[in-house]
Amino acid sequence: MEEALTPRQSRILKHIIEEYVVTATPVSSEAVVRRYEPHVSSATVRNEMATLQDGGFLQHPHASAGRVPSDVGYRHYVQYLMGDAHLSQTEERTVLHQFHQVEGDIAEWIHLAAAVLSSSMQMPVVAIPPVAHVSRLRRLDLVEMSPGTVLVVVITWSGTVRQQLIRVEGEPSTTLNQLAEHLNEAFWEQSAADIRVIAAGWSDAGILEMIAHLLDDEDRGQAANLRIEGLSYMAGQPEFGTGDRLQPIVETLERPRTLEALLEPLFQAHGVYISIGQEQPVEALRECSVVLGTYGRPGDISGVVGVIGPTRLPYWRAVPLVEYVAYVLDRLLEGTLV
């Protein structure tokens, strides 16, 4: 274990990070003195920077360049140096106001959350609508689309709606409503597992399996609903300027599977979660960081919103913003938006 940082070292690290995040170029000792620490000489700062580098907080691209924060440096920053920033009153009001506009529409919530985050951060965004840990049936509908084809619509406890077409052998359509009513009574508030248990000793197991499957689907259904927006912002980042650097990252972000893996731990946790560079489980995102926030009730109905960017991302803005958007979604989900 290294020595703890002196107050001045902490300050210098903080300055370097905040400078580098903005300029995207290595920070020199001169720059630190000029902009932040005018009472010491650049030589002093150089000594401190060398110490910080030994501690693993900074990197040195080459001899005649300034310093760049390392993943460890960023981690230290978000844990000890950043403080807990908040949005300003007016910013909070602006965000809230936008959500007021779409109060009723679940699908729009998550869309808007993505839009707010990505336009404000100028970075890609992931947003997952509220999904239930264990889905229970709230309502079932059977609608005849054409002779022999029935649309099964399942509404889950969390308000997600899923549908699937199935074919049936020529049954009189009058039965359909009655059948739906019957199933609704029988399986109200049941989970996929429950339904499967009952289905075992049932004659018409086919449609029940389908219903159970649709409920299942929601559990692992983040993939379907998981949406990433603002990928174009990645192309604007100087570290990913060339196509060959950019392509694997965008490809990874487009694939729902890897994102799912990225978000997996979140469904247990609560609050804001930050993963920086190498900490990432996903290989291709080794030069990226994510700031994620959960909303809803962990283990029950919950979702995730967050931003993704290069490790050089303005954590001090991302964290409070994600925090606040998650908070608003939380309240929306509780139906208590004032």
Added chain:
Amino acid sequence: MEEALTPRQSRILKHIIEEYVVTATPVSSEAVVRRYEPHVSSATVRNEMATLQDGGFLQHPHASAGRVPSDVGYRHYVQYLMGDAHLSQTEERTVLHQFHQVEGDIAEWIHLAAAVLSSSMQMPVVAIPPVAHVSRLRRLDLVEMSPGTVLVVVITWSGTVRQQLIRVEGEPSTTLNQLAEHLNEAFWEQSAADIRVIAAGWSDAGILEMIAHLLDDEDRGQAANLRIEGLSYMAGQPEFGTGDRLQPIVETLERPRTLEALLEPLFQAHGVYISIGQEQPVEALRECSVVLGTYGRPGDISGVVGVIGPTRLPYWRAVPLVEYVAYVLDRLLEGTLV
């Protein structure tokens, strides 16, 4: 108007395009002779190439480079030179087989169509689920989510499901099912316009307007459902290798509005539609081409699938592939998949 092309000029143009699409580098007269026209000398080909250039079919990046097809050249190619390529039997079977796997699930159809196209073409893909020109109500559901909050679920004639939360003043929930039943009877097969007319002379206009709005939504709802996938492939294209070229394009493709504009004409038409480079209405896509296919019944229920890439795209593969995928979706939509 220029002279019509001689057969040999046509052949050379065709060769140059097919070569350039694969190699992405200007094609020299020597290359044409070597690979395609061994019975004439390079000087002859040069003369023909000069003529083609005068006709506007080719471009000449600089004096010591080969020729590159122009937009006019590509247009000529797809109209007269390409012929009507088809997928091989085995390719068709492969595609069909994949669709068999997900026969029941509407949402999966369009997803799969996108996956098939983008993985086969290695290019971005747009895919719009079937939307109705005029949506009619097939079924309505009212589900109480929590006291005072009701989820309105609308199933349209084309099988799209849309939902929205509304708040109501403390009404006994027993009425809710009856109310839904009542509304279902009253508005079965009605369009948004119809409902609005009736709503005018009705006491409880709020919920009716909501229902009408959800039906409206589907009309302009392409935006919500419009999905573009495989953006990462754009980063792999040599013409968009640098971030500053790539960014405006990806940004444009991510914005549903501009895509909608791009697809607008399609909802009237039928068959495969090709737009090349400058022909595009969208400014930022001046160096891109799209190959789009419609499925469904034009003017009624229809959707669009297609690929987007640099003008240098393998039209001879894109066209039959899009054609076939659209054809399969067509049949799926008719419920006649064998």
Added chain:
DNA sequence: GATTAGCACTCGGCACCGTTGACTGCTAAG
């Protein structure tokens, strides 16, 4: 008249190179 060989010409790309300037690390003095 169409084709072709031959040749001069053009121009982008690349490697090379010295210069510049931005920073650092070190040392020795304060």
Added chain:
DNA sequence: CTTAGCAGTCAACGGTGCCGAGTGCTAATC
């Protein structure tokens, strides 16, 4: 512990010259 001073390092930059790919033209040939 701090600081001034200085030598050392290295990326970036602009210039130069060469190479080679590929053309356009011309004159000879079929």
